[in-house]
Amino acid sequence: MKNLNYSDLVKSLYSSLVDPQGFKPFLSKLIQKCNLLSGAIIMVNNNTDEVKVIWMDGLNIADVSLFFENFEKQDPLIQELTTSSPGTLITADDAKAEAVKITHPDFFQGLNGVLNIRYVIGAVLATDKEWVSQMYFHRSKEQGAFTPDEKVLLEKLIPHMQHATQLFHIKIAQDKQRLLTQLLFDQIQLPVILLDNVGNVCHCNQKADNFLTKSSPLKIVNRRLQWTAASKNGKVQQAIQRCLDESSVQTLHLISDSYPALALTLTPLVQDTNGADKGLAIFIYNSDQQPTLDLQILRDLFDLSQNEGKVCCELVCGRSPAEIADLHFLSYETVRTYIKRVMKKTGTTRQNELVAKLMASPAFYPASSTVDHESTQ
Known part of the structure; x- marks a missing residue:
């Protein structure tokens, strides 16, 4: 001493x-x-x-x-x-x-x-x-x-x-307010965890709070999201770092003897055009039930064209504009034009805000019930 x-x-x-x-x-x-x-x-x-x-x-x-x-x-x-x-x-x-x-x-x-x-x-x-x-x-x-x-x-x-x-x-609290976009993530009906630009947890929506406090293999320790098994935790940390470093979507499928198979989709978030206030959102669902959008309901809600609606569906699935362009044989600029039109129709100004609004809309069908307490026993 x-x-x-x-x-x-x-x-x-x-x-x-x-x-x-x-x-x-x-x-x-x-x-x-x-x-x-x-x-x-x-x-x-x-x-x-x-x-x-x-x-x-x-x-x-x-x-x-x-x-x-x-x-x-x-x-x-x-x-x-x-x-x-x-x-x-x-x-x-x-x-x-x-x-x-x-x-x-x-x-x-x-x-x-x-x-x-x-x-x-x-x-x-x-x-x-x-x-x-x-x-x-x-x-x-x-x-x-x-x-x-x-x-x-x-x-x-x-x-x-x-x-x-x-x-x-x-x-x-101040960091959370900078990263959140109109608290739309709180309205999403599946667990969502927001991380800041160094990988620290800064916000969990209600579904994520419920999931983490039940018999979940994921825990928040020292403001870091961790899997209880060290071998799986290494994969989680690598995916988080890649998402932050490369601004690319990462998807993990994690299987454990004690828990149902889970999928984690990590989506980069950037609020400013200069790259400031970077972070990521982690969406949690069962591996065999990826959340989807009802295309027709989505089009009716926001008066979208068929192509605009399809681009929205791909964004919610975690695909980047470049990946959407390759998948649908479109140019990158065409996809960006669709996204800009959808932002105008939905009253959003950033891509992460658009995704949050789509996932908070009645057109979104999450697989949220599969990660509730009853299924993790």
Whole structure:
């Protein structure tokens, strides 16, 4: 602890507000310098008990998700935090561990055996009528209990973490507003996740929120979309990077023994002609049921020609103007002309705004029910 400079940590914390990785570098540094096993910041819904992992280091996503599902109600530290004031540091030492070993043996085995956690220190960072955000840091039995000096350091950092978290959420809200186009993505009837220009999740529509909080193989950790299985997660990250780097549509078909086969279509979004505010939208549906548009309804809604309607259908399927031109033996400029005409008729000004409006229209038939909770069991 002597080599850990408090001022440097505070500086690193506030630098997180402009770091593309958010708080991850600061918290990972804190774990390393303080000889911690792992750490996490989570949000718990007061009404539904839903748990969202905001940041995590040193823990396996699948193990933590399963642990929360099975043992959250038995965790004495979580129960103690629910009644404590924000900023109050709560610790679980040897005495508490031995008491839990007797009263909740399954929970004790899961914490100590599966996750190798013996000592825990935590605090409530913020709370409102719906959500409570909590931080936790962990040590194994071999690493030993938290010392008084370490507790003092964490107590001094908590007010700064609370302030930085508030500023960070304001920044995320501002980023989301720049990327969203008239909130049309919220009206799409299948899960849609929006990522910013560095691949951080900045918005999920209601369908995506529901999908991610159920028994889904996809999780949001450290503002990054991750698949619980490492082999599949590598493919997801590569597709995201290609979509951002090449501004090209990517489609993934992911199969797991525990979940139905899913398809992810990643579509690049560019708001400005100079390439600023780039990002991407990820549409989630079952592999065998790609969402479609009813061509006749679409034409009736917006007074489109047959060719204009077909181009719209291809855009919704994730094809770029160049791909549409090749598929239908048209010139690129002809396809661009059709798109410009459709934008004028639909009252949109950008391609991503057009796609969102088409997918929010009555002509859109999503395969959304196939990724609801019942099908993921």
